[in-house]
Amino acid sequence: MPALTLLDGGTGRELKRIGAPFRQPEWSALALIEAPDLVRRVHQAYVDAGADVITTNSYALVPFHIGAERFAADGERLAALAGWLARQAAQAARRPVRVAASLPPICGSYRADWFDPVFARPILEVLVGALAPYVDHWQAETLSAISEAELVRAVLGTDTRPLWLSFTLNDERMPGQPRLRSGESVRAATAAAVRLGAAAILFNCSQPEVMGDALDAARAALDVAGRRDVELGVYANAFAPQRADAEANSDVTRIRDDLTPAGYLDWATDWVARGASIVGGCCGIGPEHIEQLAKSLACR
Secondary structure: OOOOEEEOOOOHHHHHHOOOOOOOOOOOHHHHHHOHHHHHHHHHHHHHHOOOEEEOOOOOOOHHHHOHHHHHHHHHHHHHHHHHHHHHHHHHOOOOOEEEEEEOOOOOOOOHHHOOHHHHHHHHHHHHHHHHHHOOEEEEEEEOOHHHHHHHHHHHOOOOOOEEEEEOEOOOOOOOOOEEOOOOEHHHHHHHHHHOOOOEEEEEOOOHHHHHHHHHHHHHHHHHHOOOOOEEEEEEOOEOOOOOOOOOOOOOOOEOOOOOHHHHHHHHHHHHHOOOOEEEEOOOOOHHHHHHHHHHOOOO
16 A cells, blocks of 8 residues: 555635635635735645645635636736745755645536536636646546546646546435435546546545545445556545535535544544545644644654
8 A cells, every 4th residue: 555645634724713814705715815925824834734745725716716807817827826835835845745736626616516617628727727837746626526527637638747536525424325416426436537547536525424435435446447556535624514505615614523633533544444545634624633644644
């Protein structure tokens, strides 16, 4: 099994916690626009906590969050700034730290029914072009449907950097039948990820309770395909369960009290036992959680 890779945690909640400009609908993009030094500070906090990978603060750089007019005028510059800030933090580290390009769901988080590839493609092309000089791998996040992953692969074209595809899951646990928010099965998503050349398949921005079943289903599908070289990973959120019609970041969602660093470690330990070689956190999981993982999972 590959050595464990530790991701960072959520950016938006950590920006809010340290006093960065933060409101809806801009979410984490607002700090990038008004206080980029605080974005760098968050990256540094995750490096200090022990993360091997930090993620560009580009998740909210879409018209859904910053508006079509602002994206047209400034989206490319802001995405490049997000990439540069992450690269600066990685280069300042005293150990190797990689930069992941966050490629968000262009038409809105959690809503596979809103996805329009014709609308999404030119937006994704801007993000990819602006982030490309700064990143070590592409990390398409919070994918609710296989079609979103297919568009990412098409836009990346012949780029040879590793592609990590991370799917968000239905928060209602159905043992043995884990599904994406689109209703598509994890097994189908895994087969699609293999077809698209993914180096890693991850699950993020969903409840910790549904991640184990998803890992089991993905591992079984990889075994059938004879692809033990594809890594598996998890970075769960700390939200209460989300409704089927929910939109991620549509408001400031309540964080669960039980997902302390020690509580989150319990879940992460189970994911590693099930075959995850990449572990981190999503919304509501902060540097203190990543530090606990780094110390307790012997990532160093």
